[in-house]
Amino acid sequence: MARARLLLPRISSSLITPESVYSTHLSRRKLLRLAGLSASAAALAACSPAATSSTVTPTAAPSLSPSQPRPTSDPSIKADEFGAPANTWDEITTYNNYYEFSTDKEAVAEIAKDFKTNPWTVTVGGLVDKPRTFDLDDLRRLGSEERIYRLRCVEAWSMVIPWMGFPLHRMLKEVQPSSKARFVRFESAMDAAQMPGVSSPFYTWPYVEGLRLDEAMHDLTFMVTGLYGKPLPNQNGAPLRLAVPWKYGFKSIKAIVKIDLVETQPVSLWSAAAPYEYGFYSNVNPDRAHPRWSQATERRIGEFGRRATLPFNGYADQVSALYAGMDLYANY
Ligand SMILES: Nc1nc2c(c(=O)[nH]1)N[C@H]1C(S)=C(S)[C@@H](COP(=O)(O)O)O[C@H]1N2
Ligand SMILES: [Mo]
Secondary structure, X not given: XXXXXXXXXXXXXXXXXXXXXXXOOOOHHHHHHHOOOXXXXXXXXXXXXXXXXXXXXXXXXXXXXXXXXXXXXXXXXXXXXXXXXXXXXHHHHXXXXXXXXXXXXXXXXXXXXXXXXXXXXXXXXXOEOOOEEEEHHHHHHOOXXXXXXXXXXXXXXXXXXXXXXXXXXXXXXXXXXXXXXXXXXXXXXXXXXXXXXXXXXXXXXXXXXXXXXXXXXXXXOEEEEEEOOEEOOHHHOOOOEEEOOOEOHHHOOXXXXXXXXXXXXXXXXXXXXXXXXXXXXXXXXXXXXXOOEOOOEEEEOOOOOEEEOOHHHHOHXXXXXXXXXXXXXXXX
């Protein structure tokens, strides 16, 4: 970790590359070579537009398309509550952030294809009256409804995804949080034999995320077990992952094995790696730039141009009351 902290500022600045370099379509590997970086050193900064060839630099003038949905007259195409059509199965399952397997989005699906997700258990404990371990049958009993949500990655790309699953509050009510519980801490599987990425020394594995208890109990906060009416593919976080649609995508932790109700704010993997870049709240906020790029616009996978990013990813009506009176700039 000490080594990672030391490297971080240097990598960050050297990866900020002029737009002209990007427009020549250099491969990521070539860019990294130019920047004098090894692939492993670059992995630390990989959760950034500057480190991928498929995104634009923060200084690029966005060709802003209105944030209206593409018109869908086809009733067989699923759309979110704003009328935006869902991304395709192929888009959703071949462009993934899942660092336990790979930092290369397009490689995750293949590397994760044999990951064993059955049998699986999720242990829910900590400050609860009825601690409990859920197996796959228990998860099935919690229900399977469809929620078509936007996913806005902190790297400034987005998708619309038809998830299947159940609201997290249903699971939490079964374990009965005690009056002392204030936060929920989530932990991902960490199996070095199946997950080549967890040998990376740049991160404090396992992947950990957290929510305030009231955020966790909000009806939008969803436990995902399926996609497009089918079982969740490994690359999307099978057999159980979170979807918190008003927060940056990294909060939506995959392959959950442990959930703890706790008194103090959990430290997430990303906050530990780069605290000034990835805060605990990480609510989607177009007015607060990431230290290395703007968050004002995003690239919807499958669309040309860019669209405006909306406060709370478009879910402000439903969630802004959770943050009444809070300074959302300081609490990024
Ligand atoms: N365990 C774990 N969960 C994770 C990640 C990860 O690397 N490991 N990546 C996050 C990020 S940055 C994003 S954008 C979403 C991507 O979800 P998707 O691949 O289903 O679109 O998963 C999040 N959950
Ligand atoms: Mo992300």
